[in-house]
Amino acid sequence: MGEAPALFVEDLLSEHTNGFASKSKGSQTTTIVSDKTLVQFIAHQNLRSVIGFNQYLIGGTDDESTSTIEVRIFDRSTGQLIVPKVLGTKPKQCKGHSAVLLNEDRILIVKGGSSPDDCTWFLEVDTKFVRQQRESLETEVVAWSKGIRGEAEKPIVISGPSGVGKGTLIAELMKEFPSMFGFSVSHTTRAPREKEKDGVHYHFTDRSVMEKAIKDGKFLEFAAVHGNLYGTSIEAVEVVADEGKRCILDIDVQGARSVRASSLEAIFIFICPPSFDELEKRLRERGTETEEQIQKRLRNAKAELEQGQSGGIFDHILVNDDLEACYESLKKLLGLEGIVSTTPKSLSELVDLPAVHSVLKIDQKILINCRPAEVEKASKQLFVLDVSALKGGAPGRTRGLNLYAVDTFANGVDGMKQL
């Protein structure tokens, strides 16, 4: 970034110091969304981003017991206050927050008193995902998506018939690159196998509990497979993204098709056996299923192999004949050849955003002012959050955020450093 934006920031700050909203504990932001004009004003410590009909009231409920930031919608056309279905992991309460309407489909929340990896969240109010969910759940819906700085690689969807070696290949990948990949732990109604751990291999659950969670919009996809219900919760994918890792999903062909149709951009890989006989041999030798279950899995494998190889869903097809060769091919298509495992970049050296701060949106840049309003001449700290290259979003994280610190003094810009 050059000098011009920094000077621009300085000018704006001196002119608009009172135009920034400072939030205190329990404060609430109101963001009004429609498809017309955008007006921003401050009223009684509430930042209002006005562009039309629905008002999104974020945080600041009277209920002190809630540990997360709550959302309500005031429908100005009917005068009703609506509690929407809130999808995605909700941000934890913070000491104060600011809200800015972005691109008319999502609201950026900047959390005060939060660490740099937890300070930017998006409340999606009219994105493709929210519209899809609103239609299928037949109720008002909003979705949280946490902002992640920089790029994160696309999730990887791995499918293939039972016994082909998906689990074995994924385990290899996670063992060699423990800091790079994270497994999306699915929910299932099937009984655990002897060596399977709840919360590690699957979240083992009752059908009625899972059906309710599906109805509540908590699942990215689900399918009935071999007589049981399996599904990927939105949270399962988010937990991995939170760790700064690339998510791996082991799901069946129906699930892959659903994910393909969703807004989650992923790489789709289908694993084939070298022959049907070899598939049967592997299933039997694994020794985890009864004869009846093996027969059912083999019957289903025929259809899965046909669908998996028929095109349209999968980007890559790998034949798992020799395990080592297949694993090398997998690494090659993921661009991992010759790569030694790395640890995710630490964010600990970055400063926390103070509770008292204010925000201003200029084009695709958000200025976060951390200077107390009454301290005019003292040094101040400004952050510039560039949201021009956002990617992803709910379900999952919003990637591509760029955050800069700008150190300025009353006499002008003193320095700027990229975080």
Ligand SMILES: Nc1nc2c(ncn2[C@@H]2O[C@H](COP(=O)(O)OP(=O)(O)O)[C@@H](O)[C@H]2O)c(=O)[nH]1
């Ligand atoms: N759609 C969907 N399929 C899943 C999910 N989790 C696992 N599966 C698929 O369910 C099938 C059966 O899995 P499992 O009972 O663990 O047996 P295995 O494939 O023989 O190890 C496999 O094809 C998995 O890929 C999920 O969350 N969603």
Ligand SMILES: Nc1ncnc2c1ncn2[C@@H]1O[C@H](COP(=O)(O)OP(=O)(O)O)[C@@H](O)[C@H]1O
């Ligand atoms: N390339 C391979 N050659 C021989 N056996 C394999 C190969 N890949 C996996 N296996 C074995 O086949 C069985 C099924 O593999 P698994 O990873 O459980 O399959 P999936 O997760 O697709 O159901 C396991 O016992 C595994 O050790």
